[in-house]
Amino acid sequence: MADLTDPGSAPLPAGPSSAPLDAATLLVSVSGDDRPGVSSALFDAIADVGAEVLDVEQVVVRGHLTLALLLVPAPGDEARLEAVVTEVAAALGLTARFEAGTGDNAPRRTGRVAVVVLGAPLLASAVSAVTARIAAHGANIDRIRRLSRYPVTTVEFDVSGADVLSLRRELALESSVHGVDIAVAPAGLARRGRRLVVMDVDSTLIQDEVIELLASHAGRAAEVAAVTEAAMRGELDFAESLRQRVAVLEGLPAGVLDEVRAAVRLTPGARTLVRTLKRLGFTVAVVSGGFIEVVGDLARELEIDHARANRLEIVDGRLTGRVVGEIVDRAGKARALRSFAEQEHLPLSRTVAIGDGANDLDMLEVAGLGIAFNAKPVVREQADTAVNVPYLDAVLYLLGITREEVEEADAADGTPTPAPRISPA
Incomplete structure (x- = not known):
C-alpha cells in the first residue's frame, strides 16, 4: 500500500478547484x-x-x-x-x-422545477407563451432539451427560482389557450428514484368501457353508456350508477366475460408505458370501477403488480346483476392508491395517478402527481396536469424519460419498436 505520508510515494486524489473564487x-x-x-x-x-x-x-x-x-x-x-x-x-x-x-457560474437558485410541454404539433407561439410566463413568474430557464419528436413533440425546461404550485396554475392558463399539455413538477432528487404509478382502466389503460361491452350482450348498451357518461362527468353518484348498470346484466351467462376479455382494446402506447416503467424498477398498479374478472387478466398479461376492481356476483353460471364486496368508487380508488404505496414502502409524494373520470379525482388528488388522460373537463381542471393526445406512453415524457431511451431499451432486449406514429395535426 502507498504511504500517504510520503508525498513522493503516490499522487493524492484531486481536491476541490484550486482556482480562487475571483480567478x-x-x-x-x-x-x-x-x-x-x-x-x-x-x-x-x-x-x-x-x-x-x-x-x-x-x-x-x-x-x-x-x-x-x-x-x-x-x-x-x-x-x-x-x-x-x-x-x-x-x-x-x-x-x-x-x-x-x-469567477465561476452564479449558483443556481432554489425552487428547481421541471416544466414539460407536449404538443401535436408544438407551435412556436405556444413555446413563446410558456417561456414568457416562466419569466413573468420570476423564474429562470437554465436548460432546455427535447424528450420526443413522435408521437408528440415534447420539450423539457429545467427551471430555477419557481414555486411548483403557483407556476403550475399560471401555466395551466397557457395550456388551455394554446392547446398544449404542460406538466410542472419538482426537479432534482424528487424526479429520480422508484415510483408507484396507478392507472384507471376503462378509457385509460384500455379504449373501452367494459360495462358497455357487457351491456351490449344484454341489448342495453346505449342505455348503459348514457349512465356511464353522466357518472364520469360527476353528475351521478358512482356507486349508485354502478348498481343501476350492473342490474341490466342479470341473467347473462358467465361466458360473456370471456368474449369481453377478448374484445377489449389496449390504448395505444399502453404496453410501452408499462414495459418501460417496469424496466425502471417502478411499481405499476391498476384500480378500476370495472370488474376484476376482466381487469385481473389484463394485469397478468401486462405483468402489472397490483390490481383492484369490483367483483360481479355469479350464481349457477349466470350473472345475478349484482356486485359483491366493497364497491371501488371514487373514495375506494384513493384508498387503493394509499394501500399500494404502503405495501411498496413509498411515500405518497412518489406516486403518480392517471385517470379520466370524476371517480378518479380523489386518487389524482392524493397522488404526488395526478395526470388527467383524455379526461372530462372537470378532471382536467382539477388534475396537476393533463395529456390530451391518444397515446398513453406520452406519460413517460412527463416523468423526464426520452423517446430515445425507450427505443434503446427496446432494441437492447429485442422488443419490436412500433412504427413511428404521426402527430395529429
Whole structure:
C-alpha cells in the first residue's frame, strides 16, 4: 500500500478547484457542423496550453454543434489559449468566440422545477407563451432539451427560482389557450428514484368501457353508456350508477366475460408505458370501477403488480346483476392508491395517478402527481396536469424519460419498436 505520508510515494486524489473564487476565467463558445472528434481536438489543444475546466456543456441540433467551455487559464497564458482554440476551431470549420470574466457560474437558485410541454404539433407561439410566463413568474430557464419528436413533440425546461404550485396554475392558463399539455413538477432528487404509478382502466389503460361491452350482450348498451357518461362527468353518484348498470346484466351467462376479455382494446402506447416503467424498477398498479374478472387478466398479461376492481356476483353460471364486496368508487380508488404505496414502502409524494373520470379525482388528488388522460373537463381542471393526445406512453415524457431511451431499451432486449406514429395535426 502507498504511504500517504510520503508525498513522493503516490499522487493524492484531486481536491476541490484550486482556482480562487475571483480567478480570471475565459468563456469559450464554439459552433458549427458536428463531427466525431471535435471535443477531443479542442481539449487536446487546451491541454497543451494548460487550463482548469470549471464547466462544459454541449448540444447538437440537426447536426449543428454548440459547445461552451468555462476555463481558468494559467496566468499569462490567456492570449495563447485563445490562439490555439481559434486555430483548432478553424481547422475543423468551426467558429470560436471568447469572453473574459472572473469567477465561476452564479449558483443556481432554489425552487428547481421541471416544466414539460407536449404538443401535436408544438407551435412556436405556444413555446413563446410558456417561456414568457416562466419569466413573468420570476423564474429562470437554465436548460432546455427535447424528450420526443413522435408521437408528440415534447420539450423539457429545467427551471430555477419557481414555486411548483403557483407556476403550475399560471401555466395551466397557457395550456388551455394554446392547446398544449404542460406538466410542472419538482426537479432534482424528487424526479429520480422508484415510483408507484396507478392507472384507471376503462378509457385509460384500455379504449373501452367494459360495462358497455357487457351491456351490449344484454341489448342495453346505449342505455348503459348514457349512465356511464353522466357518472364520469360527476353528475351521478358512482356507486349508485354502478348498481343501476350492473342490474341490466342479470341473467347473462358467465361466458360473456370471456368474449369481453377478448374484445377489449389496449390504448395505444399502453404496453410501452408499462414495459418501460417496469424496466425502471417502478411499481405499476391498476384500480378500476370495472370488474376484476376482466381487469385481473389484463394485469397478468401486462405483468402489472397490483390490481383492484369490483367483483360481479355469479350464481349457477349466470350473472345475478349484482356486485359483491366493497364497491371501488371514487373514495375506494384513493384508498387503493394509499394501500399500494404502503405495501411498496413509498411515500405518497412518489406516486403518480392517471385517470379520466370524476371517480378518479380523489386518487389524482392524493397522488404526488395526478395526470388527467383524455379526461372530462372537470378532471382536467382539477388534475396537476393533463395529456390530451391518444397515446398513453406520452406519460413517460412527463416523468423526464426520452423517446430515445425507450427505443434503446427496446432494441437492447429485442422488443419490436412500433412504427413511428404521426402527430395529429
